[in-house]
Amino acid sequence: MRKLKKHLKQWALATEGWSLPQVRGAFDISQIAQSEEAKENYQNATFYKERWIKEDGLEQKLIVTFSFKYQNYQRCIRSRQIERACKLLESNPSSLKKHRQTDCKRFISRTNVTTEGEIAKNEFYTIDQEIIANEEAYDGFYAVCTNLEEDAPAITKINHKRWEIEECFRLLKSDFRARPVYLSRDDRIKAHFTTCFLALTIYRYLEKRVKENFTSTEIISQLRTMNFYCVPGEGYVPTYTRTDFTDALHETFGFRTDYEIVGTKQMKKILSLQKKQ
Structure with a gap:
C-alpha cells in the first residue's frame, strides 16, 4: 500500500466504493466503523475494490482489501510494540540508535534540541505519535497486483488466508x-x-x-488469568474478573464458573462435560 503512487493510494484508502463477494451494492467502511454493532456484523468480512492499472508498460489488476479483523490484528501487534518501546525509554535509551523497519524502536524519536530550538547537550527520546498515526492509516488494508484472470473475490479469499498464516507463526513464536x-x-x-x-x-x-x-x-491472556482458589470441603472460588470473553466462553460451552463458589461436584461435572465435546 505504501509503495503505491499517490493517486492510486488515494483511491485505495478512500472509504467508499467497497464490495463484498456475492453481495450487491457498494459499502462505505467509515459508516460501518461508526457503529460497534455494524463492525461486529462485518468482523469476519473482507471488503475489496479493484481496477486495472498500467505501470512501466505492464498492465495488471490492482486489488485492495480491507478487513476489520485484520485492522484489529495489526493494532494489537502495534500496541504491544509501543508498550515495549515505552519500557525501552525507561530502561535503556542508549540502545535505541539502531533499529529494523519492523522493530518497536521505530516509534521512538530522538532530538538534540530543546523546545526553544537550541542545541542540547543531551539527547531526548520520546514516543513519536506522528509515526503511529501514519501507520494506523493503513491498518486493515492490503493491496496486491496480479495478472491472474480469476475474479477479485477468489484472489481476495486466498490473500485473506495469508495474514492468518502469518498470525499462526507469530502465535507459535510468542x-x-x-x-x-x-x-x-x-x-x-x-x-x-x-x-x-x-x-x-x-x-x-x-x-x-x-x-x-x-x-x-x-x-x-484471559484464559491464563481464569484461576480459582480451592476451599477444602466447599469447592472453588473464582479469582478472575468477569469479562465479555468469559461470558462468551460460558455461553458457548454450556457451563459457568463465575459464581461466588463452584462446588467440587459441579466442577467435576464441568470437566467431564468438556471432555465429551
Whole structure:
C-alpha cells in the first residue's frame, strides 16, 4: 500500500466504493466503523475494490482489501510494540540508535534540541505519535497486483488466508513460546513442536467457537488469568474478573464458573462435560 503512487493510494484508502463477494451494492467502511454493532456484523468480512492499472508498460489488476479483523490484528501487534518501546525509554535509551523497519524502536524519536530550538547537550527520546498515526492509516488494508484472470473475490479469499498464516507463526513464536528451542534430540524437538501445534489447533477451535469476536491476546491472556482458589470441603472460588470473553466462553460451552463458589461436584461435572465435546 505504501509503495503505491499517490493517486492510486488515494483511491485505495478512500472509504467508499467497497464490495463484498456475492453481495450487491457498494459499502462505505467509515459508516460501518461508526457503529460497534455494524463492525461486529462485518468482523469476519473482507471488503475489496479493484481496477486495472498500467505501470512501466505492464498492465495488471490492482486489488485492495480491507478487513476489520485484520485492522484489529495489526493494532494489537502495534500496541504491544509501543508498550515495549515505552519500557525501552525507561530502561535503556542508549540502545535505541539502531533499529529494523519492523522493530518497536521505530516509534521512538530522538532530538538534540530543546523546545526553544537550541542545541542540547543531551539527547531526548520520546514516543513519536506522528509515526503511529501514519501507520494506523493503513491498518486493515492490503493491496496486491496480479495478472491472474480469476475474479477479485477468489484472489481476495486466498490473500485473506495469508495474514492468518502469518498470525499462526507469530502465535507459535510468542504466545506459545515455540522458540527458542533448548533441545538437541530429534524426538524431543518433534515432541516440542507437536505440543505447540496441538495448542495452536485447540486455540483456533476455541476462536471459531466464540465466533472470532476476540483477539488472540484477549483469548490467551484471559484464559491464563481464569484461576480459582480451592476451599477444602466447599469447592472453588473464582479469582478472575468477569469479562465479555468469559461470558462468551460460558455461553458457548454450556457451563459457568463465575459464581461466588463452584462446588467440587459441579466442577467435576464441568470437566467431564468438556471432555465429551
